[in-house]
Amino acid sequence: MAASSELAILVACALLLAAACGGAPDDVPELEIGYYEETCPEAESIVRAAVSEAIAVDAGVGAGLIRLLFHDCFVQGCDASVLLDPTPSNPRPEKLGPPNVHSLRGFEAIDAAKAAVEEACPGTVSCADIVAFAARDASYLLSGYRVDFTMPAGRLDGRRSNASDTVPSLPPGSATYTELVDNFANKGLDAEDMIVLSGAHSVGHARCSTFAADRTAVDGDADIDPSFARSLRRRCVQQAENSTKEEEKDDPTVSQDAVTPTELDSQYYSNVLKRRVLLASDAALLETPEAARMVRDSAGAGGRWERKFGKAMVKMAGIGVKKAGRHAEIRTNCRVVNH
Numbered sequence: 001m002a003a004s005s006e007l008a009i010l011v012a013c014a015l016l017l018a019a020a021c022g023g024a025p026d027d028v029p030e031l032e033i034g035y036y037e038e039t040c041p042e043a044e045s046i047v048r049a050a051v052s053e054a055i056a057v058d059a060g061v062g063a064g065l066i067r068l069l070f071h072d073c074f075v076q077g078c079d080a081s082v083l084l085d086p087t088p089s090n091p092r093p094e095k096l097g098p099p100n101v102h103s104l105r106g107f108e109a110i111d112a113a114k115a116a117v118e119e120a121c122p123g124t125v126s127c128a129d130i131v132a133f134a135a136r137d138a139s140y141l142l143s144g145y146r147v148d149f150t151m152p153a154g155r156l157d158g159r160r161s162n163a164s165d166t167v168p169s170l171p172p173g174s175a176t177y178t179e180l181v182d183n184f185a186n187k188g189l190d191a192e193d194m195i196v197l198s199g200a201h202s203v204g205h206a207r208c209s210t211f212a213a214d215r216t217a218v219d220g221d222a223d224i225d226p227s228f229a230r231s232l233r234r235r236c237v238q239q240a241e242n243s244t245k246e247e248e249k250d251d252p253t254v255s256q257d258a259v260t261p262t263e264l265d266s267q268y269y270s271n272v273l274k275r276r277v278l279l280a281s282d283a284a285l286l287e288t289p290e291a292a293r294m295v296r297d298s299a300g301a302g303g304r305w306e307r308k309f310g311k312a313m314v315k316m317a318g319i320g321v322k323k324a325g326r327h328a329e330i331r332t333n334c335r336v337v338n339h
């Protein structure tokens with residue numbers, strides 16, 4: 001065989017291998033920036049308007065929308081399976097899985113975006129793409145426009161949604177560093193993606209029931225700043241006492257980032273370094289010298305983390321995308337599969 005054709009085969013193999021390994025975010029297969037330019041040119045601006053309206057009422061919905069993309073993509077791929085409501089034929093969809101129930105929010109903002117998009121271009125824009133656009137827009141708005149990236153589209157909606165898929169796919173707040181790295185690796189994301197995406201914990205809240213037992217026990221050995229643990233204990237009690245909402249009384253919530261609670265920013269990494277974070281999985285990012293180096297790297301100002309976050313969101317939004325087949329469709333209503 002001539003040397004030049006051997007070289008060509010070698011190059012082709014290397015390219016195939018890189019594609020199979022996931023590669024950089026720009027390699028996300030099959031999705032396109034500006035996918036709806038011809039078929040529904042207003043799609044992205046309609047979604048942004050709906051997200052902006054929802055965040056103006058409650059910034060927490062923005063946090064919910066960022067998380068919704070994570071919980072959608074890690075379970076059955078980015079196919080809007082997380083949005084499906086229970087039905088007699090499918091009484092336990094993902095929504096009711098332990099990591100999601102009483103915890104996920106933002107569904108109404110997705111409904112509003114979908115309704116407006118359907119009015120403009122019926123049957124054209126998938127719910128999975130709306131979830132991805134909404135997470136991008138919430139990141140943009142909550143970061144004061146500093147997390148600014150384009151989101152490729154062209155996903156279809158799935159028809160399977162099963163609560164039992166959630167626990168094996170989503171890492172718990174008690175996960176160790178190795179567990180987190182393994183979990184993300186299963187989805188084609190590396191340790192740096194995991195650390196960069198964890199920065200989303202600079203917005204939104206967590207329920208005291210998810211972290212209090214292992215992080216704020218009086219004689220606990222959790223790796224947490226003791227004065228922060230004390231303030232968390234106090235805030236959980238006060239929140240339960242003062243809240244007018246029934247669910248908050250039963251299971252109060254506290255902001256993940258006590259310093260800039262509604263801003264998506266790199267403050268999270270300073271909190272990690274000071275051991276002032278809620279979850280064991282946040283504290284775990286100092287478990288190895290290599291992870292701690294990445295945390296310090298993201299803690300700096302100058303937009304470094306903001307750029308990396310955008311890239312990692314696009315990479316995450318490319319997990320297990322459905323493009324065709326019997327089990328893929330564009331739903332009319334994001335909460336129910338088409339008949």
Ligand code: HEM
Pocket residue numbers: 060063064066067070102103104105171172173174175180194197198200201203204205206207208210279281
């Ligand atoms: C690294 C592994 C991760 C673990 C173990 C984890 C775990 C958690 C837990 C336990 C909560 C609190 C839920 C509750 O108490 O109701 C939470 C909240 C949140 N997570 Fe994560 N998470 C991880 C990664 C991510 C990623 C990749 C994103 C998005 C890019 C994300 C975005 C959020 C947001 C925004 C909230 C607040 C939600 C709200 O206020 O409604 N998380 N996470």
